[in-house]
Amino acid sequence: MTNLLLEWVIKTIVILLILVTAVAYATLMERKVMAWIQMRVGPNRVGLGKFRLWGLMQPLADGLKMIFKEDIVPLQASHWLYIVAPALSLIPALMTFIVIPYGSQITLFDHTIELHVTRLNVGLLYVLALTSVGVYGIVLAGWSSNNKYSLMGGLRSSAQMISYELALGLSIVSVLLYTGTLDLVEIVEGQQGFHGLAWNIFHYPLLILVFIIFYIASLAETNRTPFDLPEADSELVAGYHTEYSSMKFVMFQMAEYLNLITASSISTTLFFGGWNGPFVGRLPLLGPVYFTVKVFVLIFLAMWIRYTVPRFRYDQLMRFGWKFLLPAAIVNIIISSTVILFMR
Amino acid sequence: MVPLSWYLGLSALLFTIGAVGVFIKRNAITIFLSIELMLNAVNLTFVSLSGFFGDVGGQLFVFIVMTVAAAEAAVGLAIIISIFRNRESLNVDEVDTLKL
Amino acid sequence: MVNYVPVLLILIIAIGMAAVILILSRFAAKNRPTREKLMPYECGVEPVGTARDRQSVKFYLVAMAFLLFDIEAVFLVPWAVVFRGVAHSEAYRHLKYVFYGEMMVFMVVLLVGLVYVWRKGILEWNR
Amino acid sequence: MGQEKVLFIVFAVIAIASALNILLQRNPLYSALSLIGTLLALSALYVTLRAEFIAAVQIVVYAGAIMVLFIFVIMLLNVPKDQPQVEKQKGLRYLAIPFAGLMIAEMFYVLRPIRLSTLPPVPSGNAEQAVGTTWSIGTSLFTDYLLPFEVTSVLILMAVVGAMVLARREGD
Numbered sequence: 001m002t003n004l005l006l007e008w009v010i011k012t013i014v015i016l017l018i019l020v021t022a023v024a025y026a027t028l029m030e031r032k033v034m035a036w037i038q039m040r041v042g043p044n045r046v047g048l049g050k051f052r053l054w055g056l057m058q059p060l061a062d063g064l065k066m067i068f069k070e071d072i073v074p075l076q077a078s079h080w081l082y083i084v085a086p087a088l089s090l091i092p093a094l095m096t097f098i099v100i101p102y103g104s105q106i107t108l109f110d111h112t113i114e115l116h117v118t119r120l121n122v123g124l125l126y127v128l129a130l131t132s133v134g135v136y137g138i139v140l141a142g143w144s145s146n147n148k149y150s151l152m153g154g155l156r157s158s159a160q161m162i163s164y165e166l167a168l169g170l171s172i173v174s175v176l177l178y179t180g181t182l183d184l185v186e187i188v189e190g191q192q193g194f195h196g197l198a199w200n201i202f203h204y205p206l207l208i209l210v211f212i213i214f215y216i217a218s219l220a221e222t223n224r225t226p227f228d229l230p231e232a233d234s235e236l237v238a239g240y241h242t243e244y245s246s247m248k249f250v251m252f253q254m255a256e257y258l259n260l261i262t263a264s265s266i267s268t269t270l271f272f273g274g275w276n277g278p279f280v281g282r283l284p285l286l287g288p289v290y291f292t293v294k295v296f297v298l299i300f301l302a303m304w305i306r307y308t309v310p311r312f313r314y315d316q317l318m319r320f321g322w323k324f325l326l327p328a329a330i331v332n333i334i335i336s337s338t339v340i341l342f343m344r
Numbered sequence: 345m346v347p348l349s350w351y352l353g354l355s356a357l358l359f360t361i362g363a364v365g366v367f368i369k370r371n372a373i374t375i376f377l378s379i380e381l382m383l384n385a386v387n388l389t390f391v392s393l394s395g396f397f398g399d400v401g402g403q404l405f406v407f408i409v410m411t412v413a414a415a416e417a418a419v420g421l422a423i424i425i426s427i428f429r430n431r432e433s434l435n436v437d438e439v440d441t442l443k444l
Numbered sequence: 445m446v447n448y449v450p451v452l453l454i455l456i457i458a459i460g461m462a463a464v465i466l467i468l469s470r471f472a473a474k475n476r477p478t479r480e481k482l483m484p485y486e487c488g489v490e491p492v493g494t495a496r497d498r499q500s501v502k503f504y505l506v507a508m509a510f511l512l513f514d515i516e517a518v519f520l521v522p523w524a525v526v527f528r529g530v531a532h533s534e535a536y537r538h539l540k541y542v543f544y545g546e547m548m549v550f551m552v553v554l555l556v557g558l559v560y561v562w563r564k565g566i567l568e569w570n571r
Numbered sequence: 572m573g574q575e576k577v578l579f580i581v582f583a584v585i586a587i588a589s590a591l592n593i594l595l596q597r598n599p600l601y602s603a604l605s606l607i608g609t610l611l612a613l614s615a616l617y618v619t620l621r622a623e624f625i626a627a628v629q630i631v632v633y634a635g636a637i638m639v640l641f642i643f644v645i646m647l648l649n650v651p652k653d654q655p656q657v658e659k660q661k662g663l664r665y666l667a668i669p670f671a672g673l674m675i676a677e678m679f680y681v682l683r684p685i686r687l688s689t690l691p692p693v694p695s696g697n698a699e700q701a702v703g704t705t706w707s708i709g710t711s712l713f714t715d716y717l718l719p720f721e722v723t724s725v726l727i728l729m730a731v732v733g734a735m736v737l738a739r740r741e742g743d
Contacts, residue, residue, distance in 0.1 A: 008450045012457060070476065071469045074484060087462035094458040098450050118450040121704055125521065125627035126451075132514075132635025136607075139639070143600070143646050147484040155503050155646070162510040162639060169517040176524035182705055242485055247469030251462070315569035318506070322567040326513070326558070330551065333520065341531050341544050346579045346619070347688035354583045354616075356678035358609070360671050361590045367667035373599040373645060377606050380637070381590055384613055387629075395620035398691040400702045403625050404716050407708070410632050411515050411723050415730035417637045418508045421644045422737035425501060428648050434599075448618050499647045501738055507643045508734050511636045512727045518628055519720070522709035530710070543713055546721065553724040557731045564735060 011117045015097055023257040024059035026299065031058075033303040063250075071246040074145060081144035086244065086251035089137025092130040093258035099123040100265045101185045103275045103287030115275070115287060116185055123184040124176070127266060128169055131221065135161050137255065142240040153239025156314060157223060163321040164220035164227075170329035171214040175270050177336045178204050188274030196280045199273035206336055211271045213329050215298075218263035220321065222256060225306040227317060264298035265291075351392035358385035372424050372434045376417075383413050505566045516554045523547050578619060586612035603641045610634045621690065621703040 028043065032055075035042025046061045047053035073082055103115030120126050135158045142154015178200065179187045191199050201207050220227035241252045268274060272294050275287035312320065358381060365378030387406045394402025427439055523543075530536040530543050561567065589608030596602045610633045617626035701707065712720055 004446075005449070008453055012450060012454050016454075016457065016461070067468060067472045070473050072477070076484060083466060087459075087466065090462050090465075091455070091458040094461065095451070095454050098454050117454075118447050120447055120451075120623070122623045122627045125624070125631065125705075129627050129630035129635065132631050132639075135635070135639055136642075139642060139646070140604075145484070149485070151499070151646075155499060155643075158639070158643075159503050159506050162507060162636075166510060166513050166517065169514070170520070173517065173520045173524045176521065177527055180525060180528040182521070182525060246473060247465050250469075251465060318567060318569050322509075323562065330555065333524075334548070334551070337524075337527060337544060337547070340528055341540065343531075345573065345689040346575050347685075349682045349685045350579060350583075351616070351620070352682055352685065353678065354586065356682070357587060357675070358590050360674045360678075361587070361594065363674065364667045364671045365594050367670065368664045369594065371599055373641070374593070374602050377593055377599070377602050377641070381593065381606060381609060384610065384633075388613055388616065391617050391620050391622045391625060394702070395622060395690055398702050400707045400711050401716075403622050403703060403708060404712050404719075406622075406625050407628065407712070408716075408719050408723060410628065411519075412726065414511050414515050414632060414637055415726050417640055418511055418730045418734040419737065421504070421640060422508070422734040425504060425644060425648070425738050434648070445618055445621060445623075448623075452615075498649055501647065504640070504643055504647055504738060505735065507640045508738070509731065511640050512731050514636045515632065515723075515727055518632055519723070522624070522705050523713060525705045526709035526713070529706075539714065542717075546713060546717060550721060550724045553728055557728045560728075560732060561735070564739075566735070 007113070008117065012098065015117060016094065019094070019097060019258060019261065020254075022261055023254050024063065026257045026261065027062065027253070028055065028058050029299070030303055030306075033300065034307050037304070037307045066247060066250045069246040071248065072243070074147070074243050076146040077243065078144040078146065081140050082243075083248075085137050085141035085144055086248045086255075087137075088140060089134060089255040090251045090258075092134045092137075093255040093262065096127055096130050096258075096262045097265070099126055099184050100262075100269060101188050101274055102265075102291045104280070104284050106284050115284075119183055119185040122182050124172060124182045124187075127262075128165075128172070131168070132162075132165060134255075134259070137252075138240050141244070141252070145240075145243040147243050150240050150242045153242065157240055160227065160317060160321070161221055161223070163318060164217045164325070167213055167321060167325035167329050168217040168221055170326065170333065171210050171217060172270070174210045174329070174332045174336045175200065175207065177333070177340055178207070184269050184274075188269055188276065191273040191276050192281075195278050196273065196276040197278065199271065199276065201271040206332070206339065207271060209328070210332055210336075211267065213325055213332070214270070215267060215301075217321075217325060218267065219302060219305065220317075222259040222263055224256075224260065224302060226309045226312055228311060260299060260302060261295065264295045264302070267298055268294040348392060348396045352389060355385045355388040355392070358382075358388070370435050370437055372427070372436050372439075375436060376420055376424070380413065380417070383409060502566070502569070509561050509566060512557065513554070516551070519550065520547070575619065579616070582612045582615045582619075585609075586616070600642065600645045603638060603645060606641075607634050607638050610638070621701070623703055624705045624708050625703070 032042040043055040043058045044052060046055055046057040048057060073079060098117035099120055101116035101119075105112055105114045107113070138161070139154050139158040142150045142152075142157070145151070175187075176182065179190055181187060181190075191203070201211060241249055244252065268291065275291040277286060277290035280286045280290060362378045362380075362382035362385060365381065366375050369375050369378065387409055390402040390406045390409070394400065394406075424434065428434055431439055433439070527543060527547075531540045536543070586609045589605040589612070592605035592608075593602045596605065610629060614626045614629040614634075617623075617629060
C-alpha cells in the first residue's frame with residue numbers, strides 16, 4: 001500500500017511538473033507560430049548569457065516578470081472571492097490529466113510501471129465533471145471584480161462555455177457508442193490492432209464528423225480565438241480578467257493553456273489512438289513520444305486556427321453552438337446507434 | 345469499514361440543517377438552496393442503502409431525483425425571477441398576498 | 445475504490461500549488477496602492493454607475509436550456525456505454541430493439557423541447 | 572481507526588460545515604457556493620460507497636449545471652443588500668431550534684439498532700458489472716426502470732416550457 005502510494009505521489013508530481021513546463025513552452029510556441037504566420041520572427045532574444053537559443057528562455061523571463069508585478073485587489077471587489085476565483089479556475093484544469101494514459105507500461109529496475117497515474121471506471125465522466133466545474137472560476141472572477149466589463153465578460157464566457165459543453169458531451173456520447181466504456185485506458189487499448197494504427201478515426205469513418213464537432217466545441221470550451229468573445233478586447237477590454245494582475249492573471253492564463261493541452265490529449269485518446277503507433281508493442285518507450293507528438297500537432301492546429309480565422313460575433317457564436325453543433329451531435333448519435341444496431 | 349449508521353446519521357443531520365434553513369431564512373433563494381440540501385441528504389440515504397444492500401435500485405432513484413431537482417430548479421428559479429420583477433423583493437414574507 | 449486515491453492526492457497538491465502562487469503574488473512584489481489603481485478599470489475614465497446592476501434574463505434562459513439538455517446527455521451516457529454490448533450479446537437479443545427504440549423516443553421528446561426553445565427565439569441574441 | 576473512517580469523517584465534516592455555512596451567510600451567493608462544497612463532499616462519500624457513476628453525475632448535474640443556474644439567477648437579480656427585513660411570523664425562528672433538536676433525537680433513536688457495518692464484497696469475476704458501475708446503471712435503468720426514464724423526458728419538456736413562460740416578459 002505504501003509502495004503504491006509512493007508511486008502515485010511520484011507520478012502525480014512528475015505529471016504536474018511536465019504540465020507546467022508544457023504550459024510555459026506552449027506560450028512560447030504560440031508566439032512563435034503567430035510570428036511565422038504573420039511573417040515575423042517572434043521572441044528570439046532571451047537566452048543564456050551570450051547564447052540566444054532562439055528565445056528558449058523567454059517563458060522563464062515572462063514568469064519572473066509576472067511574479068514581480070504589483071498585485072492589485074480593487075477596493076470595491078468582493079475581496080475573498082476575487083482572490084479565490086483564479087484558483088477555482090486553475091485547480092480543475094490541473095486535475096484532469098491524471099486519468100489520461102500516455103503509454104502502455106515500462107519496466108524500470110525490475111518494477112513494472114503503468115504509464116498512467118490512475119484508471120477510473122468513469123474516466124471520461126470525471127473529465128466532463130471537471131470541465132463543468134471550471135465555469136465557476138470565470139463566473140466568480142467576473143462577478144467579484146465589481147467591474148462592468150468583467151461582469152459582462154464573465155457572464156458571456158460562462159454562457160458560451162455551458163452552451164458548447166453540451167455539444168462536447170453529446171459528441172463524446174457518439175464515441176462511447178463505439179468504445180462501450182468510459183475508462184480511458186481501455187479506450188486506448190481498444191485501438192491497438194493493425195500495427196498500432198487501428199485508431200478510432202480510421203476504424204469508424206463516421207467519427208471524423210464527431211471529431212470535428214468535438215474539436216470545435218473544445219476550442220470554444222477553452223475560450224480560444226474564433227471563440228474568445230469573453231475577452232473580445234475591442235468591446236470588453238479583457239473580459240473576466242480585466243482587473244487581474246500579477247500571478248492571479250498568470251493563473252487564468254495557465255488554466256487556459258492547461259485546458260488546451262487537456263482537450264488535445266482527450267482528442268488524441270478518443271480519436272487518434274492515444275499512445276498507439278507503429279512498433280510501440282516492441283518498444284514501449286515510443287508510447288509517450290507518439291502521444292506527445294499527436295498532442296502537439298493538435299495544439300499547433302488550434303494555434304493555426306487562432307491566427308487564421310476572425311472572431312465570431314456573440315449572436316453568431318450562440319447560434320452556431322445551439323443551432324448547428326448541438327443538432328449535428330444529436331444526429332450523429334442517431335446515425336451511429338443505427339449503424340451499430342444493424343452492424344453484423 | 346464505515347458502518348451504515350454513520351452514513352444515515354450524516355444524512356439525517358444534513359436534512360435537519362436544510363429543514364432549519366427553510367424555517368429561519370426569509371430569502372427565497374436561500375430557502376430554495378436549503379430544499380436542495382434536503383434533497384441531497386435523502387440522496388445520501390438512498391446511495392448508502394443501495395451500497396450496503398447491493399441493490400442498484402437506490403442509485404437509479406438518485407438519478408431520477410437529480411432530474412427532478414433540475415426541473416424543479418429551472419421552474420422554481422423562473423418563479424423567483426418573475427416574483428422579483430413584480431415586487432422588487434425576494435423576501436418570502438412580503439409576497440404572501442395573491443394580488444399584485 | 446483505491447483508484448480514487450490519486451484524485452484526492454492531486455486535489456490536495458493542486459490546492460497547495462494554487463495557494464503557493466497566491467501567496468507568492470502577495471509578497472514577491474512591492475505593493476503601492478493608490479486611489480486610481482484601486483478603482484474599477486473603465487479605460488481611464490471615472491467609473492460610471494455600478495456593476496451590481498440587473499442583467500438580461502437571456503442568460504438565465506440559456507443556462508436553463510443547458511441544464512435540461514445536460515440531463516439528456518447524462519442519460520445518454522450509460523445508454524451509449526451498454527448499447528453495443530446489448531446489441532451484440534445473445535442474452536439481450538430480444539431486447540435490443542427496445543433498447544434502441546426507447547432512447548429514440550426519449551430523444552424525440554427532448555428534440556421537441558429544442559424546437560420549442562428555438563422557435564421562441566431564446567437562441568437569438570441579436571434582437 | 573481505519574483509513575476509511577478517517578476519510579469519512581473528513582468529508583462528513585466538510586459537508587456539515589458547508590451546510591451550516593449556507594444558513595450563516597447573508598448573501599445568497601455565498602450560500603450557493605457553500606452548497607457546492609456540500610455537494611462535492613457528498614460526491615466523495617458516494618465514491619466510498621462504490622457508487623462511482625452517481626458520484627460523477629452528482630458533479631456534472633448538480634455542481635456543474637443546477638448550481639450554475641442558481642448562481643446565474645443570483646447574479647442577474649443582484650438584490651440590493653439594504654432591504655428592510657420584513658418578518659411576519661417571528662415565532663418560526665424560535666420554533667426551528669427545538670424542532671431540529673427533536674429531529675436529531677429521533678434520528679438517534681431510529682439509528683441505534685442498525686448493525687450493518689460492512690459493504691457487501693464485490694462479486695469476483697464480473698467487477699465490471701458490479702452494483703454502481705456504468706454497466707449496472709445502464710442495464711437496469713433501460714429495462715426494469717424504463718417507465719420512470721421515459722416519464723423523465725416528458726418532465727424535462729414540461730420544465731422547459733414552464734420556465735420559459737414564467738421567466739420571459741411579454742414581447743421579450
